[in-house]
Amino acid sequence: MSGALECKHARVAIGGEPQVLSAEVAQHVATCAACAKFHDETLAMEGRLKAALELPLHRFRKLPEPARVAPRRFALAASVLLAMLVGGGAWLFRPQPALAGEVVEHVKHEPGSWQVHEPVSPEALAAVLAKAGVRYDTRFPVTYASPCPFRGHIVPHLVVQTDHGPLTVMVLAHVTAEGAGEFSEGEYHGVVLPAGAGSIAVVAREGQEFDGYVETLREGVR
Amino acid sequence: MNPSPRGNTATSAFARLLETLRPDLVRFAFWLARDRAVAEDVVQETLIRAWKSREEIKDPAATRPWLLTIVRREHARLYERKRLPTVDLADAEAQGDPALLASDSSDGEAGLDDLRRAILQLPDEYREPLVLQVLGGMTTAEIGEQLGLTQSAVLTRLFRARNRLRVIYGLAPTEDVE
Numbered sequence: 001m002s003g004a005l006e007c008k009h010a011r012v013a014i015g016g017e018p019q020v021l022s023a024e025v026a027q028h029v030a031t032c033a034a035c036a037k038f039h040d041e042t043l044a045m046e047g048r049l050k051a052a053l054e055l056p057l058h059r060f061r062k063l064p065e066p067a068r069v070a071p072r073r074f075a076l077a078a079s080v081l082l083a084m085l086v087g088g089g090a091w092l093f094r095p096q097p098a099l100a101g102e103v104v105e106h107v108k109h110e111p112g113s114w115q116v117h118e119p120v121s122p123e124a125l126a127a128v129l130a131k132a133g134v135r136y137d138t139r140f141p142v143t144y145a146s147p148c149p150f151r152g153h154i155v156p157h158l159v160v161q162t163d164h165g166p167l168t169v170m171v172l173a174h175v176t177a178e179g180a181g182e183f184s185e186g187e188y189h190g191v192v193l194p195a196g197a198g199s200i201a202v203v204a205r206e207g208q209e210f211d212g213y214v215e216t217l218r219e220g221v222r
Numbered sequence: 223m224n225p226s227p228r229g230n231t232a233t234s235a236f237a238r239l240l241e242t243l244r245p246d247l248v249r250f251a252f253w254l255a256r257d258r259a260v261a262e263d264v265v266q267e268t269l270i271r272a273w274k275s276r277e278e279i280k281d282p283a284a285t286r287p288w289l290l291t292i293v294r295r296e297h298a299r300l301y302e303r304k305r306l307p308t309v310d311l312a313d314a315e316a317q318g319d320p321a322l323l324a325s326d327s328s329d330g331e332a333g334l335d336d337l338r339r340a341i342l343q344l345p346d347e348y349r350e351p352l353v354l355q356v357l358g359g360m361t362t363a364e365i366g367e368q369l370g371l372t373q374s375a376v377l378t379r380l381f382r383a384r385n386r387l388r389v390i391y392g393l394a395p396t397e398d399v400e
Contacts, residue, residue, distance in 0.1 A: 008397050015384045015396075016377030017355075017362055041393055042384060046356070049387070052337040053357045055249045 010035050018042040099175065099192055100183035103201040106150060106157070107168050107188060113144040113159045114166045114205075120145045125158075132156045134171045135222035140213075151175065160217070164209040169217055173198035195221040236276050239285055240269055246286075246357060247293055253353040254297045256342055267296045290358050291368060294350075333390075340390045348383035351376055 005028045013025045018039065021029065029036050107113070119141045129136055131147040132154045143166065144159035151174065158169045168190075175192075177199035182191045190203035190210065195218045202217055204210040247268060251261035271292055279285050341349060354360045354368060362376045369376070385395045 011396050012377055012381040015381030017380065018384075020361075038396060041388070041391070045384065045387065045391055048334065048337060048391075049352075049384075050356050052334045052341060053249065053253065053353060055252060055338070057245055057248060 007032060007035055011038055014039050014042055018046060099177075100181065100190070100201075101185060102151070103170060103190070103192065103203060104183070104185040104188045106148065106170070107203050108186075110146070110148075110157065113146070113157070113168065116143045116159065117161070119143055119161075128156050128158075132171070132173070134173050136171050136220050137222065138169075138217065138220040140167075140217075162210075162213050164213075165205065167208075167210055167213060167217070168201075168203040170201040170203075171195070171198070171221060172201060173221075175199045193218060233276075235282075236273075236279070239282060240272060240289075243286055243289055244269070247289055250290060250353055250357060251293050251297060253341070253349060253357070254294065254346075260297075260300065264293055264296045264300055267300070268292045271296070287358070287360065287364065287368075290354065290360075294368065337387065337390050340387055344383055344386060348379050348386070351379050352383040355380060 005024055007028075010025050010028045010032070013022065014029070014035065015038075021039075029039050120143065125142050125145045128145040128147050134156055136156065136158075138158075138160055140160035140162055142158050142160050144157070146157045147154045148157040148170075149155075150157075150170065150172070153174045155173070156169075156171050158171070159166050160169055172192075173196065175198050177192050177194045180191055180193035183189060184206065187206050188203055189206050189208075190201060191214055192199055192201045193214070198221075200218050200221055202210055202214055244265065247265045248261055251264040251268075252258055255261050255264060268289060272289055279288060341352070344352070351365045351369060351371075354365045355362070360368070362373050362380070365371070365380075366373045366376045371379075382398065385398065388395050
C-alpha cells in the first residue's frame with residue numbers, strides 16, 4: 001500500500017479502466033511498485049483482449065447454415081431492404097438468400113421498370129453502364145436503365161423490350177455463376193448464367209417467353 | 223429509382239453507416255448470446271428497427287451506442303419471446319462454434335482462441351460490460367447508463383472480468399474487493 005488509497009481499491013480502478021486512471025490512482029501507481037506492475041500487466045493484456053473480442057467474422061461463413069428466421073421476418077427484412085436499395089444503400093442483411101431470390105426481390109421492388117416504353121437515350125444508358133463499370137451492348141430497345149446497388153456493388157438494372165414483352169437484365173460483373181440456372185419465384189421466372197467475367201440475370205413474368213433471347217442478351221456483355 | 227436527392231443522400235449515408243457498423247454489432251451480439259445464429263438474428267432485427275427509426279438519429283456519432291442499445295434490447299426480447307435456453311458452452315461448441323474458436327493463422331497470434339473461450343466462460347454480468355468497453359468503446363459512465371448500474375459497480379465488474387482473464391496470460395488473479 002502507498003498513500004491514502006488502498007492497493008485493492010487502486011486495482012479495481014486499474015482493472016476497471018486501465019487506460020484512464022484518475023489522479024488519485026495515478027498518484028498511487030507512481031508510488032506503489034506492486035500496483036504499477038499490476039497496471040503494466042493489465043495494459044499489456046488490452047491489445048490481445050481487443051483482438052480476441054474482434055472476432056474474425058469470416059469464420060462464420062465456414063459453418064453450415066443454421067436454421068434461419070421465420071418467413072415473416074424475412075418479408076420484413078425484404079421490405080427494409082427495399083427501402084435501403086431505393087435509397088441507394090447497401091445490402092446489409094446476411095446471410096443472403098440465393099442469388100435468384102435476390103434478383104427477383106430486386107425486380108419486384110422496381111415494378112415501374114416494366115411500365116416504361118420509351119427508350120432511354122444512348123447517353124443515359126452509357127452513363128448507367130459507366131457508373132457500374134460495365135460494358136454492355138444490346139440490339140433490343142432499352143426502356144429502363146438504373147445503376148442499382150446489389151451485393152455491395154453498383155450493377156446496371158436494365159429493361160429491354162422484346163417481341164414477347166419486357167425483360168429485365170442485370171449485368172452482374174462481380175458475381176460468378178458456375179453454369180446457367182433457371183429459376184421460378186412467384187410471378188417471375190428467369191435465368192442466371194455466366195457472362196463475361198461475371199454473370200447476367202434475365203427475368204421475365206411467369207409464363208412469358210424469354211429462352212429465345214437469353215443467348216443474345218448474354219452476348220452483349222463485353 | 224429516383225428518390226429526392228436530399229433524402230437519397232441522407233438515406234444512403236445512413237445505410238453506409240449501418241453497413242460499416244454491422245460487423246461490430248454481430249460481434250457484440252455474439253458475445254451476448256454466445257451463439258452465432260442468434261447473433262445474426264439479433265442484428266437483423268436491430269437493423270430493421272434502426273432503419274425504421276433512423277429519423278431519431280441526428281448525430282451520426284450517436285449511432286453506434288444507439289445501435290448497441292438496440293442489440294441489447296433485441297437480444298433480451300428474443301430470449302423472452304422464444305424462451306431460448308441459456309447457452310451452455312459445451313453445447314455451443316458441439317453445435318459448431320469451435321469453427322469460430324479454432325486456431326486460425328490469420329489471427330497472427332497464437333492463444334487468442336484460448337482467450338475467447340475464457341471470455342465466453344465469463345458470467346454475463348462481467349462479459350457484457352467488458353465487451354461494451356473494449357469493443358464498443360464506451361466509458362464506464364456510458365456502460366453504467368446502458369446497464370442501469372452505478373459507475374462504481376461497472377468498474378468492479380470490469381475489474382473482475384479482467385481479473386478472471388489474467389490466468390490466460392499466466393498471471394495470478396489479484397485480491398478481489400467486497
